[in-house]
Amino acid sequence: IKKISECGISSTLVDVRIILQAALLCNASGIIISHNHPSGNLKPSSCDIKMTTQIKEAAKLMSMTLLDHVIMTSDSHMSFADEGLI
Secondary structure, rough: OOOOOOOOOOOOOOOOHHHHHHHOOOOOOOOEEEOOOOOOOOOOOOOHHHHHHHHHHHHOOOOOOEEEEEEOOOOOOOEEEOOOOO
16 A cells, blocks of 8 residues: 555645556556545546546556556445446
8 A cells, every 4th residue: 555645625636657656666567546535425527537547558558457446435435447437
């Protein structure tokens, strides 16, 4: 488990290169990413979907697989893989 980004009232900066660096340093062949939605809304934003696509494509270049992207709230979660979005 590696924390990539923290803070922000309504958003936070996520750099695909930092995510892949962490995966490479762990010799990972697959990665699962997650983030929280403090609002309780499980619906992925357009930015969530765009970032997921960017991470998936970058991981593929490094012979890794993006296995899932999970959005968490205080009482539930949404899996991109379960929803067929990956």
